[in-house]
Amino acid sequence: MSYSIGQVAEMYKLPVSTVRYYDKMGLFPGLKRESGFRRFSNVDVQALNLIDCLKKSGLSITDIKDFMDLTTKGPSTFEERRELFIEQEATVEKELAEIKKVQAMLQFKHWYYDEAIKLGNEEAVQAMIPDQLPKEIRAAYQLSHN
Amino acid sequence: MSYSIGQVAEMYKLPVSTVRYYDKMGLFPGLKRESGFRRFSNVDVQALNLIDCLKKSGLSITDIKDFMDLTTKGPSTFEERRELFIEQEATVEKELAEIKKVQAMLQFKHWYYDEAIKLGNEEAVQAMIPDQLPKEIRAAYQLSHN
DNA sequence: TTACAATCTAAACCTAACTTTAAGTAAAGG
DNA sequence: CCTTTACTTAAAGTTAGGTTTAGATTGTAA
Numbered sequence: 001m002s003y004s005i006g007q008v009a010e011m012y013k014l015p016v017s018t019v020r021y022y023d024k025m026g027l028f029p030g031l032k033r034e035s036g037f038r039r040f041s042n043v044d045v046q047a048l049n050l051i052d053c054l055k056k057s058g059l060s061i062t063d064i065k066d067f068m069d070l071t072t073k074g075p076s077t078f079e080e081r082r083e084l085f086i087e088q089e090a091t092v093e094k095e096l097a098e099i100k101k102v103q104a105m106l107q108f109k110h111w112y113y114d115e116a117i118k119l120g121n122e123e124a125v126q127a128m129i130p131d132q133l134p135k136e137i138r139a140a141y142q143l144s145h146n
Numbered sequence: 147m148s149y150s151i152g153q154v155a156e157m158y159k160l161p162v163s164t165v166r167y168y169d170k171m172g173l174f175p176g177l178k179r180e181s182g183f184r185r186f187s188n189v190d191v192q193a194l195n196l197i198d199c200l201k202k203s204g205l206s207i208t209d210i211k212d213f214m215d216l217t218t219k220g221p222s223t224f225e226e227r228r229e230l231f232i233e234q235e236a237t238v239e240k241e242l243a244e245i246k247k248v249q250a251m252l253q254f255k256h257w258y259y260d261e262a263i264k265l266g267n268e269e270a271v272q273a274m275i276p277d278q279l280p281k282e283i284r285a286a287y288q289l290s291h292n
Numbered sequence: 293t294t295a296c297a298a299t300c301t302a303a304a305c306c307t308a309a310c311t312t313t314a315a316g317t318a319a320a321g322g
Numbered sequence: 323c324c325t326t327t328a329c330t331t332a333a334a335g336t337t338a339g340g341t342t343t344a345g346a347t348t349g350t351a352a
Binding site for chain 1 (some may be wrong): 147149195196199202203221224225227229231232234235238239241242244245247248249252253255256259260263266267268290291292
């Protein structure tokens with residue numbers, strides 16, 4: 001099975017221009033062509049899934065290209081590739097902790113405006129911080145404020 | 147208590163130029179000056195914590211400025227502010243799900259290269275996908291592949 | 293064979309979020 | 323008074339990650 005750039009773009013809900021850009025940046029090392037037109041194999045399509053993941057894990061397009069280059073160099077780069085994934089696991093772990101802090105802040109602010117609306121003013125809500133906050137909200141407050 | 151721009155930048159480990167940029171973009175609506183120099187109150191410093199959180203929740207600087215403008219308009223904007231935090235809670239919830247998929251992919255790839263290194267080639271590992279994968283790894287594989 | 297959609301390239305353009313530069317001002321210490 | 327350090331501005335520059343444009347080519351359907 002092989003796919004045109006339009007089909008691949010459709011599968012991943014990406015503009016065709018983005019897929020072309022990724023190719024130009026070297027993210028599809030084994031990509032074939034037929035009379036000038038790109039033909040994406042299953043491997044190339046899978047690459048898009050990995051690209052998406054690596055981007056979300058914090059790698060730049062250039063970093064991803066470097067990884068793709070490793071994959072063309074065979075077993076001698078297994079170690080290096082493995083280490084990359086270990087590093088990204090750590091990065092994402094930190095990101096996760098960050099997001100939980102963000103969630104706590106949003107939860108606190110949500111509650112804060114619930115109360116402000118009930119009471120008609122913020123000052124009374126401010127005055128509850130931090131000791132008179134409900135237990136759950138105090139936890140969210142403390143996680144998010146420092 | 148009030149702080150100079152340098153002190154605030156130090157507290158949040160931000161370049162002074164970034165804090166100045168945020169000010170220029172309107173993110174510190176109540177910021178005072180003394181003989182031309184910015185003086186940050188506790189409220190202004192807290193704003194930086196919120197800015198950081200809102201950025202991480204996916205808002206642009208302009209979106210954040212719009213929120214800061216609401217805060218200067220008093221109780222009549224409580225509802226709108228509350229809704230913003232509710233929206234961002236939903237956004238972050240989705241982001242969290244995305245990150246868990248990313249984590250699963252990284253975990254799978256980590257395992258994949260562990261095996262490839264043990265066996266000396268990738269083909270044998272490829273051949274295990276998906277039915278002969280260890281249970282945990284299969285779960286990670288399936289979560290991350292679609 | 294003509295028309296149409298999908299593809300191709302190179303190069304220019306775009307946006308967000310800063311960062312740097314240049315030239316100047318204010319307060320504090322010696 | 324002089325120097326140093328932290329601050330000020332406006333404007334220009336930077337970077338990543340695309341997106342758009344213009345003009346050419348290919349395969350398909352009528």
